[in-house]
Amino acid sequence: MKNKIDKIRNRIEQTALSCGRNPLTVRLVAVSKTVPPENVKAAVDAGVFIFGENYIQEAMNKIEEIGDSRLSWHFIGHLQSNKAKYVVRYFDLIHSVDTLKLAQEINRQAKKLNKTQNILVQVNIAMEVTKSGVATKDTISLIKDISKLENLSVKGLMTMPPFFNQPEKVRPYFKTLAQLKDQILEESIEHIEMKELSMGMTGDFEVAIEEGATLVRIGTAIFGDRS
Numbered sequence: 001m002k003n004k005i006d007k008i009r010n011r012i013e014q015t016a017l018s019c020g021r022n023p024l025t026v027r028l029v030a031v032s033k034t035v036p037p038e039n040v041k042a043a044v045d046a047g048v049f050i051f052g053e054n055y056i057q058e059a060m061n062k063i064e065e066i067g068d069s070r071l072s073w074h075f076i077g078h079l080q081s082n083k084a085k086y087v088v089r090y091f092d093l094i095h096s097v098d099t100l101k102l103a104q105e106i107n108r109q110a111k112k113l114n115k116t117q118n119i120l121v122q123v124n125i126a127m128e129v130t131k132s133g134v135a136t137k138d139t140i141s142l143i144k145d146i147s148k149l150e151n152l153s154v155k156g157l158m159t160m161p162p163f164f165n166q167p168e169k170v171r172p173y174f175k176t177l178a179q180l181k182d183q184i185l186e187e188s189i190e191h192i193e194m195k196e197l198s199m200g201m202t203g204d205f206e207v208a209i210e211e212g213a214t215l216v217r218i219g220t221a222i223f224g225d226r227s
């Protein structure tokens with residue numbers, strides 16, 4: 001485990017340096033869906049502190065069992081409004097907000113806990129019907145609406161591009177997300193920060209870093225294949 005994580009960290013660092021970025025601006029999110037708590041703990045021992053989870057029930061059990069307050073948990077899966085109350089309780093950052101209805105429900109639950117919930121807006125750049133995310137053209141108006149919700153803090157954008165065997169084919173999607181971020185910044189929407197770009201997974205994180213990723217979500221390269 002340590003060996004795999006060191007290798008990934010090294011690749012992140014080398015890629016950042018090769019495109020003139022400070023490696024500290026790229027954070028590793030270890031995607032631990034379906035991974036048992038022992039393996040998560042092994043990753044912690046190897047120096048990983050941010051974990052991404054997709055399924056709320058599985059995540060809650062795991063977070064409770066591991067019980068390590070040093071860890072930061074990110075929710076990266078598709079989220080239904082009726083699960084918002086759990087997610088707000090356990091997660092520091094939600095990567096997958098894509099509708100106003102969901103944002104409103106997260107806001108309502110966060111308010112009950114007296115919490116400001118950090119979120120990213122997930123964008124479906126390729127308009128794939130099988131994937132979540134707001135359409136590129138609707139993103140700014142969604143973010144304007146979300147900016148009025150007092151217990152939410154928008155930190156940036158996330159995307160899940162179509163799957164290709166060649167990472168170069170994914171580059172245009174990452175580029176589009178980075179451009180969209182700049183466009184949103186130009187709008188100077190109150191209470192909105194656009195610091196984070198969550199993009200890149202095991203097969204394409206290097207390309208994502210070259211295009212500006214600040215959070216790379218890596219599962220398989222750390223924990224092996226999910227059955």
Ligand SMILES: *Cc1c(COP(=O)(O)O)cnc(C)c1O
Binds near residue numbers: 031077
């Ligand atoms: C599973 C998952 C990942 C990790 O994918 P790998 O190819 O295993 O690195 C990243 N992001 C999301 C949203 C995921 O669901």
